[in-house]
Amino acid sequence: MMLKRVLFILIAVLFALFLIAGTAKALVGLKALGFRTLVSVTGGEVPHDDAGFTNILLFGQGDSSHDGKDLTDTIMVASIDPTKTQSVVVVSLPRDLYFLATDKMGKGRINSLYRDYKGYLRGKGMEAPEASKEAMREVATEIGRTLGIPMHGGIKVDFEGFVDAVDVIGGIDVTVPEDIVDTEYPDENYGFETFTLSSGPQHLDGTIALKYARSRHSSSDFSRSARQQQIIVAMAEKAKAEKLHRDVSAITDLLRVLAEHVETTFTVRELIALGGVADDLDRSRVVTMQLSDRNGLYNTVPEPGGLLYAPPRDLFAGASVLLPVSIPEYPVTWKQIQALSRLLFPMRSIYLSDPSISILNAGAAPGSARALSNELIRYGFVVDHVANAETLPDQEKSWIAQRTATEQTPEATFFANLLKLPMQESTELTSEEMRTVTIVLGKDYRYQAVQDLLE
Numbered sequence: 001m002m003l004k005r006v007l008f009i010l011i012a013v014l015f016a017l018f019l020i021a022g023t024a025k026a027l028v029g030l031k032a033l034g035f036r037t038l039v040s041v042t043g044g045e046v047p048h049d050d051a052g053f054t055n056i057l058l059f060g061q062g063d064s065s066h067d068g069k070d071l072t073d074t075i076m077v078a079s080i081d082p083t084k085t086q087s088v089v090v091v092s093l094p095r096d097l098y099f100l101a102t103d104k105m106g107k108g109r110i111n112s113l114y115r116d117y118k119g120y121l122r123g124k125g126m127e128a129p130e131a132s133k134e135a136m137r138e139v140a141t142e143i144g145r146t147l148g149i150p151m152h153g154g155i156k157v158d159f160e161g162f163v164d165a166v167d168v169i170g171g172i173d174v175t176v177p178e179d180i181v182d183t184e185y186p187d188e189n190y191g192f193e194t195f196t197l198s199s200g201p202q203h204l205d206g207t208i209a210l211k212y213a214r215s216r217h218s219s220s221d222f223s224r225s226a227r228q229q230q231i232i233v234a235m236a237e238k239a240k241a242e243k244l245h246r247d248v249s250a251i252t253d254l255l256r257v258l259a260e261h262v263e264t265t266f267t268v269r270e271l272i273a274l275g276g277v278a279d280d281l282d283r284s285r286v287v288t289m290q291l292s293d294r295n296g297l298y299n300t301v302p303e304p305g306g307l308l309y310a311p312p313r314d315l316f317a318g319a320s321v322l323l324p325v326s327i328p329e330y331p332v333t334w335k336q337i338q339a340l341s342r343l344l345f346p347m348r349s350i351y352l353s354d355p356s357i358s359i360l361n362a363g364a365a366p367g368s369a370r371a372l373s374n375e376l377i378r379y380g381f382v383v384d385h386v387a388n389a390e391t392l393p394d395q396e397k398s399w400i401a402q403r404t405a406t407e408q409t410p411e412a413t414f415f416a417n418l419l420k421l422p423m424q425e426s427t428e429l430t431s432e433e434m435r436t437v438t439i440v441l442g443k444d445y446r447y448q449a450v451q452d453l454l455e
Helices: 013-028 035-042 110-123 128-147 159-168 206-214 221-241 248-261 268-279 335-344 348-353 368-378 410-419
Strands: 054-061 074-081 087-093 153-158 172-176 180-186 192-197 200-204 262-264 286-290 356-361 382-388 399-402 423-425 437-441
Touching: 054 128, 054 159, 074 128, 074 221, 087 221, 087 348, 110 128, 128 153, 128 262, 128 335, 153 159, 159 206, 159 248, 172 206, 172 221, 180 206, 192 206, 200 206, 206 221, 221 286, 248 262, 286 335, 286 348, 335 348, 348 410, 356 368, 368 382, 368 437, 399 410, 410 423, 410 437
Parallel strands: 054 153, 087 286, 356 382, 356 437, 399 423
Antiparallel strands: 054 074, 074 087, 153 262, 172 200, 180 192, 399 437
16 A cells, blocks of 8 residues: 555553463464473573563554555554563654754654664665664664663564554454544545544544544544554454464464564564563553643643643754753653653553542642642653642641551552652541542642652
């Protein structure tokens, strides 16, 4: 297919690693040689950081017929914890995220860094396969440096691979959150067609799943990122539910997809070892986040990941770009996004528990509870109650409420440490005011941004 503009959702880590593990299992065949034995004999060591996390950059790009085929319009960071939480954290980076400077690749939007650096290396005489892998490595290294985490490799897939993979597993089931009517979906002849999809439960084949992932004129780039992550999870769930590692025919077809459409910086031995890691993952334990400009700073409602903003286009030759919010620093810094990394990846157990939070103003300056709520929401926490403390007199000090004198949940302890507040029992607060975590703001409370709290 020749498409004017392609946004791709890739066979991401949950599915790709399950596929690797399943493929190996299927090819083992004989029970005499178990999968664990295969991994121990043929697999290399899984690269990981000091915390035991393996961090992978996932790229999605156009196929060879697309004039922008080397633009990577889908980029996600996947962080795997195979031991403590058996979980994966996936963060989507919007294609318009702009790097004002990089170590080796100059400046530009994130979706063009791979293409431009690969072209530079080709111009220096490097062969195409190695130039591609080196460009993947450098983009991964740069993003890891920006986020403050080591990156251990990259996986890249084109859209034909995505379509084929969805079809091989028999399609996927998703719940579409809202009706989609996209009258400007690019067709095969550089024109447009109308793509519609009703809200509610839907079974999607590969072609429709791609359209669902790509559609952008009926919603935002950030809604599209959420749909892409939804598809990743659906693929992983389908692969597990259908026990595809026992279906030799499906495995054969998926091996073809991998060979023709998937590229990676990992060695074969590392991939086999990663397959062993994937076999230990709990596919229900997934944390997703999309960086966006829904930051709540301009009379808008903040959303998780709302740590970006759109600067005036005339500063970038009319191009639409996104930069990290850097208040109060200037020029642009990545401190808030690095603060998110310091919470989201190492403290993933808190995000997995998904605690509800109540913030009560009991003597703090007006607006303090809302300001703290907005900040916590931007970092991915669920604040579902913000109000004045009706049952408490004004408090001299701020504190975290406990239901009993001995109750110290991991969630409450985490926020007590983050906000540097003591924990104390409360018998006066009502059940309507209490949540998993209840924060009481007294007269001493002074707002601090999360990035400063982590210093």
